[in-house]
Amino acid sequence: MSLAIEKLSVVYLDGGHAVQALEEVSLSLVPGQCSALVGESGSGKTTLGMACLGLLPASASIQGSMAFHGRHLYPFDEKAFNEVRWKKIAMVFQNGAANLNPVHPIIDQVAEPLIQHLQLGRKQAKEKAAETLVRLGLDSAHHSHYPHQLSGGQSQRVLLAMATILNPEVLILDEPTSALDAMNKGIVTGLIREAKSAGKSVLLITHDLEFAVKNADTMAVIYLGQIMEVLPGADLLVQPFHPYTLALGRSYPTITTARDLGGIRGDAFYRMVHQHVRSNGKTYSHTHIQVPETSHKNGHAPPTGCLFHNRCTQAIERCMHEEVALEKVGNHEVRCIRHGIADLLELRGVSKQYDQTAALQSTDLTLRYGEAFCLVGETGSGKTTLAMVAAGALQSDEGSRLFEGMDIRKGDRRSLARRIGVIYQNPAESVSHRFSVLEIVEEPLKIHESALSKGQMKEQVRRVLAEVHLSTDDAFLARYPHELNMGAIQRVCMARALILEPSLLVADEPTSSLDPSVQAKVMKLLLDLQIERGLTLLFVTHDIGLARKIGDRLGVMLGGGLVEVGPASQILTCPSHPYTRLLLVSVGGSFQEDLPVRTSLGAEAPRGCPFLTRCRRAQDVCRRAKPQLLDRDHRRVACHFPLGSPSQ
Amino acid sequence: MHLRFSHIVMRDPWFVIGCGLAIVFAAATFLGPPLAPFDPWDMSFTPISPASARHPLGINDAGQDILSELLFAVRNTVGFGLVSGMMALAIGVLIGVSAGWFGGVTDMILMRVADVLLAIPAIMVLILTAALFRPSPWSLAMILALLIWPSVSKGVRAQTLSIRQSLHVKAAAQIGGGKWYIIRRHLIPELYPLYLIGFAAKARMAMFMEASLAFLGLFDPTRKSLGMMISYALRYYYMDIWWNWLLPPILCLSLLIMTVTFLAISVEKVLDPRLREILGEETA
Numbered sequence: 001m002s003l004a005i006e007k008l009s010v011v012y013l014d015g016g017h018a019v020q021a022l023e024e025v026s027l028s029l030v031p032g033q034c035s036a037l038v039g040e041s042g043s044g045k046t047t048l049g050m051a052c053l054g055l056l057p058a059s060a061s062i063q064g065s066m067a068f069h070g071r072h073l074y075p076f077d078e079k080a081f082n083e084v085r086w087k088k089i090a091m092v093f094q095n096g097a098a099n100l101n102p103v104h105p106i107i108d109q110v111a112e113p114l115i116q117h118l119q120l121g122r123k124q125a126k127e128k129a130a131e132t133l134v135r136l137g138l139d140s141a142h143h144s145h146y147p148h149q150l151s152g153g154q155s156q157r158v159l160l161a162m163a164t165i166l167n168p169e170v171l172i173l174d175e176p177t178s179a180l181d182a183m184n185k186g187i188v189t190g191l192i193r194e195a196k197s198a199g200k201s202v203l204l205i206t207h208d209l210e211f212a213v214k215n216a217d218t219m220a221v222i223y224l225g226q227i228m229e230v231l232p233g234a235d236l237l238v239q240p241f242h243p244y245t246l247a248l249g250r251s252y253p254t255i256t257t258a259r260d261l262g263g264i265r266g267d268a269f270y271r272m273v274h275q276h277v278r279s280n281g282k283t284y285s286h287t288h289i290q291v292p293e294t295s296h297k298n299g300h301a302p303p304t305g306c307l308f309h310n311r312c313t314q315a316i317e318r319c320m321h322e323e324v325a326l327e328k329v330g331n332h333e334v335r336c337i338r339h340g341i342a343d344l345l346e347l348r349g350v351s352k353q354y355d356q357t358a359a360l361q362s363t364d365l366t367l368r369y370g371e372a373f374c375l376v377g378e379t380g381s382g383k384t385t386l387a388m389v390a391a392g393a394l395q396s397d398e399g400s401r402l403f404e405g406m407d408i409r410k411g412d413r414r415s416l417a418r419r420i421g422v423i424y425q426n427p428a429e430s431v432s433h434r435f436s437v438l439e440i441v442e443e444p445l446k447i448h449e450s451a452l453s454k455g456q457m458k459e460q461v462r463r464v465l466a467e468v469h470l471s472t473d474d475a476f477l478a479r480y481p482h483e484l485n486m487g488a489i490q491r492v493c494m495a496r497a498l499i500l501e502p503s504l505l506v507a508d509e510p511t512s513s514l515d516p517s518v519q520a521k522v523m524k525l526l527l528d529l530q531i532e533r534g535l536t537l538l539f540v541t542h543d544i545g546l547a548r549k550i551g552d553r554l555g556v557m558l559g560g561g562l563v564e565v566g567p568a569s570q571i572l573t574c575p576s577h578p579y580t581r582l583l584l585v586s587v588g589g590s591f592q593e594d595l596p597v598r599t600s601l602g603a604e605a606p607r608g609c610p611f612l613t614r615c616r617r618a619q620d621v622c623r624r625a626k627p628q629l630l631d632r633d634h635r636r637v638a639c640h641f642p643l644g645s646p647s648q
Numbered sequence: 649m650h651l652r653f654s655h656i657v658m659r660d661p662w663f664v665i666g667c668g669l670a671i672v673f674a675a676a677t678f679l680g681p682p683l684a685p686f687d688p689w690d691m692s693f694t695p696i697s698p699a700s701a702r703h704p705l706g707i708n709d710a711g712q713d714i715l716s717e718l719l720f721a722v723r724n725t726v727g728f729g730l731v732s733g734m735m736a737l738a739i740g741v742l743i744g745v746s747a748g749w750f751g752g753v754t755d756m757i758l759m760r761v762a763d764v765l766l767a768i769p770a771i772m773v774l775i776l777t778a779a780l781f782r783p784s785p786w787s788l789a790m791i792l793a794l795l796i797w798p799s800v801s802k803g804v805r806a807q808t809l810s811i812r813q814s815l816h817v818k819a820a821a822q823i824g825g826g827k828w829y830i831i832r833r834h835l836i837p838e839l840y841p842l843y844l845i846g847f848a849a850k851a852r853m854a855m856f857m858e859a860s861l862a863f864l865g866l867f868d869p870t871r872k873s874l875g876m877m878i879s880y881a882l883r884y885y886y887m888d889i890w891w892n893w894l895l896p897p898i899l900c901l902s903l904l905i906m907t908v909t910f911l912a913i914s915v916e917k918v919l920d921p922r923l924r925e926i927l928g929e930e931t932a
Contacts, residue, residue: 393822417824429815434837443833444823500823 002201003029003052003089003170008064008074010047010056010225021047022225024064029170029201034192036204036216036233038248042268044225045205046094049174052203053091054081068170087117090168094175097155100147107133107143110161117166132161137187152179160191171195172203177211189215209252213237221245224268224307227326229340230333238567238634241332241340243312243370250552254569265311265532306337313370313534314342341368343405344504344536345390350399352385359385361560362399364629367504372530372537374551374568376544376583382560384425384508387540391422391506418448421497423507427490431481438477441465441496448500464495468525487518491525498529505530508540523549544587548572556580559610566635576632576642579611609640617641660917666910669903673726680723684716688872696884699892706892709884718896720872726904728789728858733851735793740800740846741839747801748808749831759805762798770795774857778866785858785867792854800846804839811838841916848912852905859901874901 010022021044029035037045050056052066054073066074068088073080093099101109110133111125120128130143136157147155156179163171173192177185185208192202192215206212212219216233221244229242237254240246247264306312309319319337326333334340345367352360359382367373367390375383388394389401392408401408403416424430431440441461445452452460462472468491470476481489490510497505507526511519527550530537539550547554551568556577564577575581608623609615615622621640629636658664676683685703686693691711699706705714743762747755770792777783777791811817817834825833861867862875869876874897881894 391822393818414824414826417822420822422819422822424815424819426815430819432816432834432838443820443825447820447823447825447829 001028002031002069004067005048005052006065006067008048008051008066009062010044010051011061012057013059013061018061020225021060022051025222025225025227027220027227029203031169031199031201032196033217034196034202034204034215036206036212036219037222038206038209038212038219038236039222040248040268041207042224043222045222046174048222049091049172049203049205052089052170052172053085054078086113086168087166088168089170089172090163090166091172092159092163092174092176094178096152096159096179097147097150099159100155102147105144105146106150106158110158110165113162113166129161129165132165133157136161136191153181153184156180156184157187160188164191164195168200170201170203172205174205175207176204177206177208185211209236209249210254221248226307226335228308228335230326232331235332238570241329241334242336243314243341244308246341246370246552247311247313265534268311306335313536314338341370343367344369344403346402347386347390348400348402350386350389350396350401352389352394352396358560360389360396363561365390365555365562367536367538369536370534371552372527372539372550374547374554375538375540375557376542376547376554377557378583379542381557383540383542383557385560386557387506387508387538390538391420392417393422418444418500419502420504420506421500421502423490423493423497423505423510425509425512427486427493427510427513428481430493431489431496433481435481436477437479437484437492440481440492441499444496444500460499461495464499467498467529468495470495486513487522490514490522494522494526498533501533502535504536504538506538509542511546544572544583556583561610561638562629563611563638564635565629566633570633570635576635576637577611577639578615578617578643581643582614660914662910663914666907666914669907670911673722673904673907676719676722677726680719684713684719686713686716688712688716688720689870696887696889698888705896706889708893709880714893714896717872717877718900721874721877721897722900722904724785724872725855725858725874725901728785729851729855729904729908731786732789732792732854733847735790736797736850736854737800737843737847739793740797741804741843743797744801744804745808745831745835745839748805749812749835755805758801762801765795765798768795771857771860774861775864775866778861785871788861789854792857793850796850796853800842800850803842803846807839807842808835811835844912844916848908851908855901855904
């Protein structure tokens with residue numbers, strides 16, 4: 001452990017009030033490993049980087065400790081810092097060229113640390129500097145240029161050269177890639193790899209999640225100065241445990257996630273610390289977290305509780321009051337009262353039989369808070385049945401259904417029903433043709449909130465209609481479904497599904513009756529609502545293209561069971577089940593099948609794999625035993641011979 | 649119930665004609681006694697006189713004013729039809745909805761009872777009852793209702809079964825709507841066409857039945873009825889009385905039946921928004 005940060009808190013003082021930039025951050029840098037610190041702007045990432053070099057301004061009040069190879073740097077020790085700064089711990093500052101001195105040629109600036117710290121001669125220093133710059137891909141023609149003559153990428157390389165020239169043990173990179181294109185990012189990646197293999201520790205501070213995933217061994221997700229989750233680097237985009245990590249990953253455009261950018265709902269709190277001077281001269285401080293809209297004087301949000309609760313998709317009453325600490329969950333560390341992203345709905349071994357056909361065969365399905373789960377598969381694979389069982393519109397023959405961990409059979413069905421909104425495949429038939437728009441949207445309120453007055457109900461109907469971008473005037477409210485076009489009816493149905501503010505929205509092919517332009521509008525609306533309301537979405541579709549745009553996770557159904565479940569981006573770029581691959585091939589796109597597949601729908605084997613008759617890889621065991629869903633990387637696959645691992 | 653009810657309905661010829669006739673018959677029914685120029689039981693006039701200014705439809709064989717007689721007869725026939733039709737409808741809907749919604753044993757028992765009743769000819773039972781027990785006309789109307797509900801309940805049951813499976817009922821149940829809520833809000837309104845058809849058919853049948861029984865002379869002979877008027881008029885058919893004595897009751901009976909039918913058609917259009925749209929297009 002080269003650099004150990006222990007419960008470091010930083011408060012920027014500014015007159016009467018103060019801003020909490022970091023709160024009890026603990027982080028260890030291990031030689032030969034790269035740790036990444038990711039989070040939104042203003043989360044305190046850079047403050048931590050600066051703190052590692054002892055460069056925080058005088059207005060910062062620092063608590064906690066930091067040690068470099070056992071030598072304490074904090075509580076602040078100027079002498080210790082002077083010894084390690086730049087020689088042992090170096091940093092590439094944010095904002096590229098702004099950190100360079102505009103009146104000196106770059107070669108002089110790169111050579112300066114050598115002259116300053118190692119007392120090398122000028123010529124010798126320049127030679128070494130030139131060598132370093134060339135290694136970083138900046139050829140000698142540029143060496144005598146001034147900073148303003150360089151491009152952003154070139155300046156970044158100069159900064160990298162300055163930071164690495166003294167061969168420090170700890171390298172801190174603060175947004176090293178923000179000015180770089182993809183090609184130049186490769187150079188930074190190479191540098192990090194080189195540093196790692198030389199046994200150095202790297203702290204990568206970045207909001208570039210894809211770059212972080214590529215380089216970091218461990219990762220800390222920071223929000224408003226608190227570390228929310230510590231996780232293995234590769235898990236960031238595919239297996240986040242904290243709702244914030246999920247939302248952050250959803251906001252980032254990687255090359256493989258096809259889902260539309262989600263963003264994180266709401267705005268972050270301001271963190272203020274109030275200083276009070278007691279009569280004995282001592283000061284004490286306490287923290288307030290403050291909602292952005294309310295000004296400082298008008299009141300304070302509760303001083304305790306999870307910092308993320310106002311934007312969280314799974315916040316409960318306790319989140320607002322109880323302090324949470326990082327705790328170990330699996331191989332992650334999570335700061336969440338609910339131990340990371342919780343399960344909203346769980347189906348265990350549900351089966352459903354229609355006369356002779358088994359529509360569902362002992363299927364498990366788990367929906368987590370705030371995620372969009374897509375069910376795909378061919379017609380008759382049981383998608384709708386599964387979704388309707390999940391929604392409670394259909395009773396399963398066997399198996400149990402848990403909502404927020406509570407068995408629904410034991411719970412009150414009526415009160416659970418209001419937590420789940422359903423949008424049906426055929427919007428016009430899902431509402432009574434004798435109801436006007438007002439009556440359609442109002443119906444859930446009439447069932448569950450019968451105490452409301454007529455005016456209040458109408459007010460709520462207007463609000464929710466406005467949310468789905470429909471007219472709210474009386475003429476529209478008095479219209480009947482047959483007087484509306486399909487897109488409008490579907491949005492009326494959405495309004496109806498949303499009026500009770502459910503936690504789960506089940507949408508069964510909601511756009512199959514719409515033309516592409518209306519579909520685009522409805523889908524955009526649905527996704528926006530999902531993000532803004534923090535809904536969990538179960539989306540059923542046979543359209544893989546649409547599923548790509550919606551799903552965080554994907555479930556592929558075949559013959560009444562799930563054959564592959566996992567992160568949508570992984571499954572769609574690299575399917576594991578031959579059936580998934582066949583689906584993707586059928587859609588076209590980038591998948592080209594080198595050999596023809598058998599597409600005949602033969603009689604399905606009673607015991608074996610449901611894909612048996614169409615599978616090219618089928619062997620004896622496939623005939624004998626039905627494959628079980630087994631964990632594989634970040635997904636679950638039901639196949640005896642799954643297709644190559646995702647890395648291939 | 650609907651904002652544009654009157655606007656749309658007034659443009660429908662079925663409704664206008666049906667309504668016109670209904671007003672005439674309603675007036676005859678409710679205002680019959682004061683409107684009648686003479687007491688229909690007063691036999692003090694010259695028998696079998698042709699129409700005159702004093703007696704617009706002349707005098708019958710017993711020396712009674714035919715117009716006064718007709719007004720009282722319409723009143724009796726309409727009353728009998730309405731009571732019997734409504735009763736049959738109420739019983740039929742209650743039993744049909746129960747059988748269709750609850751199913752199982754309830755359904756089986758109720759429908760077997762209905763089958764038995766369907767096999768019994770109502771007119772025979774009615775003739776025998778009237779001849780043997782001489783019940784009041786109101787009792788007869790109720791007995792008739794008890795005999796003719798099965799065809800209403802069969803239709804209601806079938807429709808209930810189909811609506812029960814429809815998506816909007818399932819959607820309402822998913823939201824958490826209870827059994828009674830769904831029956832009240834989704835099922836009962838959906839059955840409107842059946843009520844109207846059922847009521848129209850049963851009221852027509854009952855009015856016709858009343859006329860037939862009276863024609864056969866199974867009612868109290870002093871009770872005025874369209875059937876009895878026709879029966880007496882036919883006895884003097886050889887005399888030139890057909891237009892003033894025979895035609896009026898026949899015309900009244902036919903028009904009564906048409907009125908019920910026309911109104912049922914037009915109200916059904918109004919209550920079903922989809923039919924109303926077609927109607928709106930036609931008349932626009």
